[in-house]
Amino acid sequence: MEDINSNEPLKKANKVLQEISDDEYEQDLAFRRQLYEMDKKAIKAAGYEKGVEEGMQKGEKEKSIEIAKNMLKKGISIQMIIECTGLAKEEIEKLK
Numbered sequence: 001m002e003d004i005n006s007n008e009p010l011k012k013a014n015k016v017l018q019e020i021s022d023d024e025y026e027q028d029l030a031f032r033r034q035l036y037e038m039d040k041k042a043i044k045a046a047g048y049e050k051g052v053e054e055g056m057q058k059g060e061k062e063k064s065i066e067i068a069k070n071m072l073k074k075g076i077s078i079q080m081i082i083e084c085t086g087l088a089k090e091e092i093e094k095l096k
Contacts, residue, residue, distance in 0.1 A: 068092050
C-alpha cells in the first residue's frame, strides 16, 4: 500500500480532510446531520410515519363524507356523488 505522504493528491486530500475535521463549524454541521439521521430512524421506529399517513387518509375520508352530505342536500344523484367522492353507495345511503 502506498504511503499518503509519497502521493501528492492523497497528501492534499488528507490535508483538506484534516482542516475540515478541525473546523468547529464543520464539526457542528456533521453533528447536526448525525442527529437528524438518528431522529429520522427514531420516528420511523416509533411508527409516527404510519400514524401521519393514517391521519391524512382519515381526513380525506371525512372531507369526502362532508362533500357527499352537501351534494345530497342539493339533490345530486347518488351515482354522481360516488363518482365525485369515491365513497361507496352504502356509505352515501347511510348519510341520508
